[in-house]
Amino acid sequence: MPYRIEVQDLNVYFGESHILKDINININNNMVTALIGPSGCGKSTFIRTLNRMNDSISTFKKDGSVLLDEDDIYESKVDVVELRKKVGMVFQKPNPFPKSIFDNVAYGLRIHGENDKDVLANKVEESLRAAALWDEVKDKLEMSALGLSGGQQQRLCIARTIAVEPEVILMDEPCSALDPISTTKIEDLIHKLKNDYTIIIVTHNMQQATRVSKYTAFFLNGEIVESGLTDKLFIEPEDKRTEDYITGRFG
Amino acid sequence: MNRIISPKISQKIMKGVFWGSGILTILLLIMIIGYVLINGLPVINFEFLFTDPIDSGRAGGIFPMIVSTIYVTFVALVVAIPLGIGGAVYLAEYAGEGPIVKAIRFGSETLASIPSIVFGLFGYAFFVIYLGLGFCVLSGGLTLALMALPTIIRTSEVSIEAVPRSYTEGSLALGANKWQTIYEVVLPAAIPGIITGIILGMARAIEETAAILYTVGAALTVPVSIFDPARPLPLHLYTLATEGISMPNAYGTAAVLVILIMVITIVTNALVDRYIKKMMGR
Incomplete structure (x- = not known):
């Protein structure tokens, strides 16, 4: 089976600074890939390259290619709107819109032209169920999403992402602003979602990487030092720097 | 120490x-x-509020002036709100940072500090004479719109910029385009601030005398068309007091004006509060 995402010789610059250097990585379909590494090593920049969220930064430049299902997402014919429908994103800090719970989940559907009330209602319920939030919010769908707890807000953001039926979900440290119980819930959710979605998760928490991911890539100073099966990378890393990082000698 | x-x-x-x-x-x-x-x-009594003035305002009421005030302010807002919000969206979301934007911003800030009598003169020269609109509700409303515009633009721009970047990113990441993001997420989140700007702009318009002195005329009857002359409350007050027509009626007019502004402020504040509470889920 071909890879869902293939990144070839990717270099990213913000103005003069060279943020990502010669990145080569293949992302498997319907599996969780974790990106680990110390702060400022380019993990977030990398993940934001995969749905072209860096485009809005005026100094952003890149060379190399990012293939999604064998098509380069940076080709001029690519519609960014379609790309972001296929590649959803969950952010570090839960960022529900200041709208009702229902409208948050329905948002993506509505902007893509779905206005049928029944379709929306079904889709919202389905997405909230998939994000393991339905039972907690089913009686207050008209309440503002900002009244939910942080963990609930993050699951709402996942529901919102799922609602537009992406193939890939990017998660940029989705648990870093959450308490341990909410973190567990999100991790359980990731386990559930990995059968249907290709998930790429940035995390600072190495235990989290071992718990949720099948593959792991270790970033350092804008390069991928090592990548491979999570079990192998954490037990017998090939590179000394990987070993130093996962044993907590730096970072 | x-x-x-x-x-x-x-x-x-x-x-x-x-x-x-x-x-x-x-x-x-x-x-x-x-x-x-x-x-x-x-x-103030029923007659004062709901009848025409008699003998230049020595007796009778101020009904045409109340109507004029509301009418002229309404015209001003109809023009100033879309222009103001549009300008603010442009400055906050599209313009970026360049010499042209700096010039626009400088221009709008300068405009805010120009004395209202100068606006009045401009309105007279441009709307009344050059465009040939004459002394009327439209000329006065347009002049007041110019005055209210900088306030609305500045306040709206600040509140649009205060909308967390995370909302915008969340919307873009779901595949929304820039306009959808602005319309569906940014503007609703910025509305309380924008309304504050509109209220400030409206307050400036509703209480303005000098700017309308040369533009709306001085009719003592209820204006019907926007091309009819009118006499808003502040202008009536000014005339009653400076020409020594009737001090008691001048105070009555002033009281109506003050109450009008207070009512508008209190009602809009309450509405904005309710909107924020609903939005924030409290």
Whole structure:
């Protein structure tokens, strides 16, 4: 089976600074890939390259290619709107819109032209169920999403992402602003979602990487030092720097 | 180290100073409003509010002036709100940072500090004479729109910029385009601030005398068309007082104006509060 995402010789610059250097990585379909590494090593920049969220930064430049299902997402014919429908994103800090719970989940559907009330209602319920939030919010769908707890807000953001039926979900440290119980819930959710979605998760928490991911890539100073099966990378890393990082000698 | 005043005492003194200035401000406000109301309220009755003035305002009511005020302010807002919000969206979301944007911003800030009489002269020269609109509701409304515009633009721009970047990113990441993001997420989140700007702009328009002195005319009857001359409350007040027509009626007019502004402010504040509570889920 071909890879869902293939990144070839990717270099990213913000103005003069060279943020990502010669990145080569293949992302498997319907599996969780974790990106680990110390702060400022380019993990977030990398993940934001995969749905072209860096485009809005005026100094952003890149060379190399990012293939999604064998098509380069940076080709001029690519519609960014379609790309972001296929590649959803969950952010570090839960960022529900200041709208009702229902409208948050329905948002993506509505902007893509779905206005049928029944379709929306079904889709919202389905997405909230998939994000393991339905039972907690089913009686207050008209309440503002900002009244939910942080963990609930993050699951709402996942529901919102799922609602537009992406193939890939990017998660940029989705648990870093959450308490341990909410973190567990999100991790359980990731386990559930990995059968249907290709998930790429940035995390600072190495235990989290071992718990949720099948593959792991270790970033350092804008390069991928090592990548491979999570079990192998954490037990017998090939590179000394990987070993130093996962044993907590730096970072 | 020897201190002249102990921290405890200096704390007390400063607390007193701040408390005092707070109280003084409120007292001044109460005094002014109280003075106007005490002198004006006895004049106000059903006849005063709902009939035409008689003998240039020596007797009769101020009904045409109330209508004129609402009418002229409405025209001003119809023009200034879309232009103001549009300008603010452009400045905050599209313009970026360049010499042109700096010039626009500088221009709009300068516009805000131009004396209203200058707006009045411009309105007279441009709307009344050059465009040939004559002395009418439209000329006055357009002049007031120009005056309210900088306030609305500035306040709206600030509140649009204050919308968290995370909302915008969340929307873009779901595949929304820029306009959808602005319309569906940014503007609704910025609305409380935008409304504050509109209220400030409207307050500037509703109480303005000099800017309409040369533009709306001085009719003593109810304006019907936007091309009819009118006489809003501040102008009537000014005429009654400066020409010594009737001081009691001048106070009555002032009281109506003050009450009108208070009612508008209180009602909009309550609506904005409710909107924010609903949005924030409290």
